[in-house]
Amino acid sequence: MKLNLMRLLAEYQEANKEAALITVISSESINNCRVGAMILVNAEGEVLAGSLGSELIEKKAADQGKICINRGLSRKVLLDTLEGKVEIFINSFCNHDSLIIAGAGTVSHNIYKFARMLGYRVTIADNRPDMLSKERFSEAYELLLGDIVENLKLCSITEDTSIVIATHHHEFDEKSLQAVISSPARYIGVLGNSRRVAGYFKNLKTINITDEIIKKVHSPIGLDLGGKRTAEIALAVMAEIQAVKYQRSGGPISQK
Numbered sequence: 001m002k003l004n005l006m007r008l009l010a011e012y013q014e015a016n017k018e019a020a021l022i023t024v025i026s027s028e029s030i031n032n033c034r035v036g037a038m039i040l041v042n043a044e045g046e047v048l049a050g051s052l053g054s055e056l057i058e059k060k061a062a063d064q065g066k067i068c069i070n071r072g073l074s075r076k077v078l079l080d081t082l083e084g085k086v087e088i089f090i091n092s093f094c095n096h097d098s099l100i101i102a103g104a105g106t107v108s109h110n111i112y113k114f115a116r117m118l119g120y121r122v123t124i125a126d127n128r129p130d131m132l133s134k135e136r137f138s139e140a141y142e143l144l145l146g147d148i149v150e151n152l153k154l155c156s157i158t159e160d161t162s163i164v165i166a167t168h169h170h171e172f173d174e175k176s177l178q179a180v181i182s183s184p185a186r187y188i189g190v191l192g193n194s195r196r197v198a199g200y201f202k203n204l205k206t207i208n209i210t211d212e213i214i215k216k217v218h219s220p221i222g223l224d225l226g227g228k229r230t231a232e233i234a235l236a237v238m239a240e241i242q243a244v245k246y247q248r249s250g251g252p253i254s255q256k
Helices: 003-016 055-071 106-117 148-154 173-182 194-204 230-245
Strands: 019-027 038-042 048-051 077-083 084-093 098-102 121-126 143-145 159-167 186-190
Touching: 003 019, 003 048, 003 084, 003 173, 019 055, 019 098, 038 055, 048 077, 048 186, 055 077, 077 148, 098 106, 098 148, 098 194, 106 121, 106 230, 121 148, 148 194, 159 173, 173 186, 186 230
Parallel strands: 098 121, 098 159, 121 143, 159 186
Antiparallel strands: 019 038, 019 084, 038 048, 077 084
16 A cells, blocks of 8 residues: 555656655544554645544544645644543645746845745856855755856746846846746746846847746836845745735735
8 A cells, every 4th residue: 555655746846746754753543543654735725545444533633734734844743632641743735936046146135035045946047156155055956066057058047936036146047037038937036237138138129039928027126125135035025926926016014
């Protein structure tokens, strides 16, 4: 049974589907609910495979699995029922939002920190080893040192990916934008003044990039929060990325 369960989990991961593997790690006097018993549940809380030996325990465990998937968590949970107490471990396999940042400057570093707080898997590309260090980006998913544009072309970009372009002195901004403009990324933003970015857009048209695709690009980048410091700019950028993710305007909740 466990072989079939693990095979189904592998199929879900290959299909980029979310699921949670729930394992009993301790059980007090509950018949048929043994340590090591497993179930696999989907994002709707439906049991896909396996058994915990008790329908009541399975229902409670599956409900917790659904919560963990929705929140992107893996954790231990103590289930207290009339049948007794059971401790389970929920291992969530979720589709992580990813953020790719071209450039490892101060604004990028602050964007990275906000993104990690929000659970993003962050990749940073730069050609400066002193800036693109493990010490500065200790929780980064990947650090791509070298040719920024070529590294961007090698990145896996999906509809769950956001991209921020902010290279040093804007040296590689335009080429970076050209490298990702036709990708399925949910968000593409360029840190730069309007005149410079307008020039990028004009050049994109010369290589047959349509207006519809160009309109995907956010620039000036970020929501209008009023701040000018690097951390404030980073906050505005992440706020806009979140607004796009949830298809919201980014306006005050009090005015809804």
